[in-house]
Amino acid sequence: MTRLVMRTRSKPYPVTIGGETQYMCGCGLSATQPFCDGTHKLTRDEEPGVLCWYDADVVRKQIADTFPNIRVPSE
């Protein structure tokens, strides 16, 4: 099964448990989910309003049309 879920974050977010802070992936591209591995840096020059996706080699693709009303996780 495959899902298309829009991610709008472009950076990790810290979570502190037991006094230890971990950085969780917010962009969805990390190979070490749920933790950030720095791959979010590829999203820094994404154009606003353009839907981007990344292939298995983490190469960016862009889609001219959008998917109206696609679910966006709350941030």
Ligand code: FES
């Ligand atoms: S936030 Fe996803 S790789 Fe860093």
